[in-house]
Amino acid sequence: MSAKKDDKRDAILQAAAQCFSRFGYDKTTLQDIGDAAKLNKASLYYYFRNKEDLFVQVVLLEAERYLGALQEQVQPLMRATDKIVAYLTGRLEYYRQVLNLHQLSIENLQRLEPMFDDVYQAVRGQELAFLGELLSEGVTDREFLKLQPERTADALLTVADGIKHEAVQRARTRFAHEVDYAPVQEKLTYTLTLLLNGLKK
Amino acid sequence: MSAKKDDKRDAILQAAAQCFSRFGYDKTTLQDIGDAAKLNKASLYYYFRNKEDLFVQVVLLEAERYLGALQEQVQPLMRATDKIVAYLTGRLEYYRQVLNLHQLSIENLQRLEPMFDDVYQAVRGQELAFLGELLSEGVTDREFLKLQPERTADALLTVADGIKHEAVQRARTRFAHEVDYAPVQEKLTYTLTLLLNGLKK
Amino acid sequence: MSAKKDDKRDAILQAAAQCFSRFGYDKTTLQDIGDAAKLNKASLYYYFRNKEDLFVQVVLLEAERYLGALQEQVQPLMRATDKIVAYLTGRLEYYRQVLNLHQLSIENLQRLEPMFDDVYQAVRGQELAFLGELLSEGVTDREFLKLQPERTADALLTVADGIKHEAVQRARTRFAHEVDYAPVQEKLTYTLTLLLNGLKK
Amino acid sequence: MSAKKDDKRDAILQAAAQCFSRFGYDKTTLQDIGDAAKLNKASLYYYFRNKEDLFVQVVLLEAERYLGALQEQVQPLMRATDKIVAYLTGRLEYYRQVLNLHQLSIENLQRLEPMFDDVYQAVRGQELAFLGELLSEGVTDREFLKLQPERTADALLTVADGIKHEAVQRARTRFAHEVDYAPVQEKLTYTLTLLLNGLKK
DNA sequence: GATGAATGAGGATTCATTCAT
DNA sequence: AATGAATGAATCCTCATTCAT
Numbered sequence: 076m077s078a079k080k081d082d083k084r085d086a087i088l089q090a091a092a093q094c095f096s097r098f099g100y101d102k103t104t105l106q107d108i109g110d111a112a113k114l115n116k117a118s119l120y121y122y123f124r125n126k127e128d129l130f131v132q133v134v135l136l137e138a139e140r141y142l143g144a145l146q147e148q149v150q151p152l153m154r155a156t157d158k159i160v161a162y163l164t165g166r167l168e169y170y171r172q173v174l175n176l177h178q179l180s181i182e183n184l185q186r187l188e189p190m191f192d193d194v195y196q197a198v199r200g201q202e203l204a205f206l207g208e209l210l211s212e213g214v215t216d217r218e219f220l221k222l223q224p225e226r227t228a229d230a231l232l233t234v235a236d237g238i239k240h241e242a243v244q245r246a247r248t249r250f251a252h253e254v255d256y257a258p259v260q261e262k263l264t265y266t267l268t269l270l271l272n273g274l275k276k
Numbered sequence: 277m278s279a280k281k282d283d284k285r286d287a288i289l290q291a292a293a294q295c296f297s298r299f300g301y302d303k304t305t306l307q308d309i310g311d312a313a314k315l316n317k318a319s320l321y322y323y324f325r326n327k328e329d330l331f332v333q334v335v336l337l338e339a340e341r342y343l344g345a346l347q348e349q350v351q352p353l354m355r356a357t358d359k360i361v362a363y364l365t366g367r368l369e370y371y372r373q374v375l376n377l378h379q380l381s382i383e384n385l386q387r388l389e390p391m392f393d394d395v396y397q398a399v400r401g402q403e404l405a406f407l408g409e410l411l412s413e414g415v416t417d418r419e420f421l422k423l424q425p426e427r428t429a430d431a432l433l434t435v436a437d438g439i440k441h442e443a444v445q446r447a448r449t450r451f452a453h454e455v456d457y458a459p460v461q462e463k464l465t466y467t468l469t470l471l472l473n474g475l476k477k
Numbered sequence: 478m479s480a481k482k483d484d485k486r487d488a489i490l491q492a493a494a495q496c497f498s499r500f501g502y503d504k505t506t507l508q509d510i511g512d513a514a515k516l517n518k519a520s521l522y523y524y525f526r527n528k529e530d531l532f533v534q535v536v537l538l539e540a541e542r543y544l545g546a547l548q549e550q551v552q553p554l555m556r557a558t559d560k561i562v563a564y565l566t567g568r569l570e571y572y573r574q575v576l577n578l579h580q581l582s583i584e585n586l587q588r589l590e591p592m593f594d595d596v597y598q599a600v601r602g603q604e605l606a607f608l609g610e611l612l613s614e615g616v617t618d619r620e621f622l623k624l625q626p627e628r629t630a631d632a633l634l635t636v637a638d639g640i641k642h643e644a645v646q647r648a649r650t651r652f653a654h655e656v657d658y659a660p661v662q663e664k665l666t667y668t669l670t671l672l673l674n675g676l677k678k
Numbered sequence: 679m680s681a682k683k684d685d686k687r688d689a690i691l692q693a694a695a696q697c698f699s700r701f702g703y704d705k706t707t708l709q710d711i712g713d714a715a716k717l718n719k720a721s722l723y724y725y726f727r728n729k730e731d732l733f734v735q736v737v738l739l740e741a742e743r744y745l746g747a748l749q750e751q752v753q754p755l756m757r758a759t760d761k762i763v764a765y766l767t768g769r770l771e772y773y774r775q776v777l778n779l780h781q782l783s784i785e786n787l788q789r790l791e792p793m794f795d796d797v798y799q800a801v802r803g804q805e806l807a808f809l810g811e812l813l814s815e816g817v818t819d820r821e822f823l824k825l826q827p828e829r830t831a832d833a834l835l836t837v838a839d840g841i842k843h844e845a846v847q848r849a850r851t852r853f854a855h856e857v858d859y860a861p862v863q864e865k866l867t868y869t870l871t872l873l874l875n876g877l878k879k
Numbered sequence: 880g881a882t883g884a885a886t887g888a889g890g891a892t893t894c895a896t897t898c899a900t
Numbered sequence: 901a902a903t904g905a906a907t908g909a910a911t912c913c914t915c916a917t918t919c920a921t
Contacts, residue, residue: 080901101303102381104894115903117897126895178300178379281883305911316886318914327912482904501781504704506890517907519893528891580781582705683880707915718882720918729916 084122087112092133099178100130131190134173138198141169146205155213156271159206163235163267164260170239171256184243203228210274219274227274234270238263285323288313293334300379301331328391335374336395342370343399347406356414357472360407364436364468365461371440372457385444404429411475420475428475435471439464486524489514494535501580502532529592536575537596543571544600548607557615558673561608565637565669566662572641573658586645605630612676621676629676636672640665687725690715695736702781703733730793737776738797744772745801749808758816759874762809766838766870767863773842774859787846806831813877822877830877837873841866 090111094103105126109116123129145165149158174184206228213219242259291312295304306327310317324330346366350359375385407429414420443460492513496505507528511518525531547567551560576586608630615621644661693714697706708729712719726732748768752761777787809831816822845862 083901098381099300099379101300105896106894116895117904118902120896121901284884306913307911317912318887319885321913322884485905501702501704507892508890518891519908520906522892523905580702582701686880708917709915719916720883721881723917724880 080122083114087114087119087122087129088133088136091129092137095130095133095177100183101178127187127190130177131187131194134177134191135194135197137173138169138195139201142166142198142202145169155209155216155218156275158209159213159231159271160264160267162206162209163231164263166235167239167256167260167263188243199232202232206231213274219271222274231267231270234266235263238266281323284315288315288320288323288330289334289337292330293338296331296334296378301384302379302381328388331378332388332391332395335378335392336398338374339370339396339399340402343367343403346370356410356417356419359410360414360432360472361465361468363407363410364432365464367436368440368457368461368464382444389444400433403433407432414475420472423475432468432471435467436464439467482524485516489516489521489524489531490535490538493531494539497532497535497579502585503580503582529589532579533589533592533596536579536593537599539575540571540597540600541603544568544604547571557611557618557620560611561615561633561673562666562669564608564611565633566665568637569641569658569662569665583645590645601634604634608633615676621673624676633669633672636668637665640668683725686717690717690722690725690732691736691739694732695740698733698736698780703786704781730790733780734790734793734797737780737794738800740776741772741798741801742804745769745805748772758812758819758821761812762816762834762874763867763870765809765812766834767866769838770842770859770863770866791846802835805835809834816877822874825877834870834873837869838866841869 087108091103091108094107094111097103098107105116105119108129109119112119119129123132145162149161149165152158152161173179179187203225207224210219210222210224210227214221214224238259242256288309292304292309295308295312298304299308306317306320309330310320313320320330324333346363350362350366353359353362374380380388404426408425411420411423411425411428415422415425439460443457489510493505493510496509496513499505500509507518507521510531511521514521521531525534547564551563551567554560554563575581581589605627609626612621612624612626612629616623616626640661644658690711694706694711697710697714700706701710708719708722711732712722715722722732726735748765752764752768755761755764776782782790806828810827813822813825813827813830817824817827841862845859
């Protein structure tokens with residue numbers, strides 16, 4: 076019966092995704108989502124703990140899809156270095172889009188961030204595997220020196236997330252619309268280049 | 277002593293501007309604004325009729341500044357035609373920014389539009405004068421045939437606003453974040469070109 | 478289980494009716510009504526859209542009872558003409574009482590009028606049937622010429638409501654308590670007499 | 679300068695009287711009264727302690743005028759007994775009108791009653807004198823036995839007020855609109871008749 | 880005396896959330 | 901699993917009242 080439950084859960088997630096991107100997080104009411112999912116709003120609490128949880132799950136689902144697509148999109152690139160940089164910068168771009176898409180205010184963002192961190196653990200394993208493979212590829216192609224793929228992949232992800240996190244924190248004192256992602260992207264690219272250079276012969 | 281009142285009013289407007297752009301229109305509470313302005317929220321009603329009015333005044337102030345800057349920015353261009361097109365398209369871009377900046381939902385936008393129209397009358401005089409001057413310039417430089425600056429300026433502004441308004445109306449059926457301004461800009465540019473060509477020898 | 482909901486709804490209506498007639502429309506708070514119905518004030522919104530809606534429903538309920546009583550009260554009269562006139566003037570008298578009973582200001586009255594109109598449609602069917610029967614009676618008793626009961630009943634009701642409506646409109650410039658219903662009653666009686674005479678041989 | 683102040687005070691009272699009878703006590707705002715009196719609403723507090731005080735003063739002024747008129751109106755009656763009964767029942771009628779005129783809710787009424795009592799002391803002296811005179815007349819005309827005018831007048835007024843007060847108290851448990859003054863009038867008339875009969879030979 | 884400015888209290892309304900069934 | 905029903909908290913707004921000038 077878990078399959079059935081999952082179906083319903085997915086239907087709710089889809090309805091919620093539409094509502095959130097249409098109205099933004101704050102303006103979306105559980106009534107809206109319930110209506111869209113053809114379910115009483117009270118029933119949503121059977122599948123999700125609360126509005127925040129539901130939102131985070133929506134974002135997680137989108138993240139899985141987006142990052143999957145990004146991974147495929149990056150494959151045609153020639154060098155492992157380029158694939159890695161493209162993937163990690165594409166990942167940041169995704170983060171920016173989520174904020175805009177759901178009209179998340181900085182306030183909400185900071186309230187929800189810990190929940191995001193929890194949820195990202197779920198995707199992180201997959202991401203680590205992907206990066207690890209790219210790194211191994213790089214070694215095979217003699218692009219990188221011998222390295223420990225898992226630890227290096229973890230380091231890369233941590234660096235990328237650290238830079239992203241710093242950007243959000245810095246936003247604390249500035250206005251939401253003023254957050255400029257260009258310098259963050261630049262910093263990320265620069266740091267990754269340094270790191271990956273360190274792996275080269 | 278009206279200066280003092282105006283000072284306070286301005287302080288509130290500034291506080292409100294910060295809040296609106298930080299949290300968006302809906303999420304900004306009068307409590308937020310009152311706190312930021314170091315004033316009881318009830319006192320805000322001494323200076324403004326209601327939340328909507330306050331918001332519109334904020335936008336008006338921003339519009340004055342923005343349009344002033346735009347006018348200066350446009351002056352270095354060589355031909356009057358270019359100045360006019362640049363000004364009127366820059367103006368539309370501003371409109372787009374306001375929506376994003378304050379995370380105005382289409383719903384709110386349509387509710388507030390009449391209030392905006394009222395308020396824009398205040399700036400319109402200044403805009404007409406500016407455009408009129410550009411047109412006169414164009415005549416002096418033999419770029420345009422003889423024309424009535426006031427009436428022509430009015431026509432240009434009306435056309436630009438009409439195209440903007442149509443875009444909002446069309447948005448009625450689409451999601452706020454999906455409104456694509458590129459075709460609107462294109463339509464505006466095209467229409468203006470036609471119009472201004474009509475003024476040429 | 479809808480019966481249960483209706484029971485609660487009725488309990489609220491009764492509580493509201495008491496409050497409205499005790500304190501008047503404006504002075505009655507939803508807190509008052511909630512207290513009287515032993516329900517959180519927010520719960521009232523589960524049953525009614527807002528204060529105005531609640532008020533209108535109260536009046537509707539009273540109207541049904543009053544008009545029912547009026548119909549019985551009118552039956553003993555000998556001639557159909559008399560019954561009709563008595564019913565329609567009694568109806569106006571009821572309208573006057575509602576205003577006084579709930580201390581409705583002209584301001585509120587004019588704001589609520591459209592809602593009343595909506596709600597009166599619900600009773601109108603019953604009223605039309607009653608009047609139609611009186612008219613048919615009149616024909617049987619050779620008091621009236623042959624006529625179309627439905628259309629004639631409709632005409633009578635429309636005339637009565639029109640005269641009532643005119644009185645409210647005229648009140649626009651006068652104080653609520655100064656509205657004098659005597660001339661309205663007179664006008665109504667006169668007009669009805671003319672109309673009904675037109676139906677006689 | 680006290681004359682000037684009194685003028686202003688009277689102007690305010692007149693403005694307030696209009697507002698109160700137009701909108702009712704609750705719906706009248708101090709802003710309304712200030713506007714009508716062409717005075718800042720804060721200035722009203724220079725002349726009156728608060729809204730209640732202002733209202734009570736308005737009623738007092740009206741009472742003086744009304745009771746003065748009533749006294750004249752009663753004079754043409756032949757017998758002192760009739761004059762007294764007419765005066766005291768007319769007085770009760772006035773009381774009823776005040777409630778309706780200003781749409782005083784029972785709630786407000788009971789809150790304001792103590793203030794009324796204070797204020798009525800001001801008129802009471804005049805009323806006692808008037809009644810005393812009627813009583814003396816009655817003695818001169820051999821309608822009554824010898825009596826002490828002051829004490830008897832006081833007794834009459836106390837009885838009349840007591841009956842009125844009882845009516846208000848009884849209203850506590852009933853709805854405002856249901857207060858029926860007819861039995862109160864009757865009771866008053868009956869009691870007065872008994873009393874005055876007691877004074878006759 | 881008069882008023883501009885400020886505020887606390889209260890009222891209508893919305894919404895996330897809970898709970899019994 | 902699903903939902904009808906209920907509620908506390910938060911939000912916009914109005915108004916009587918106060919106070920410094």
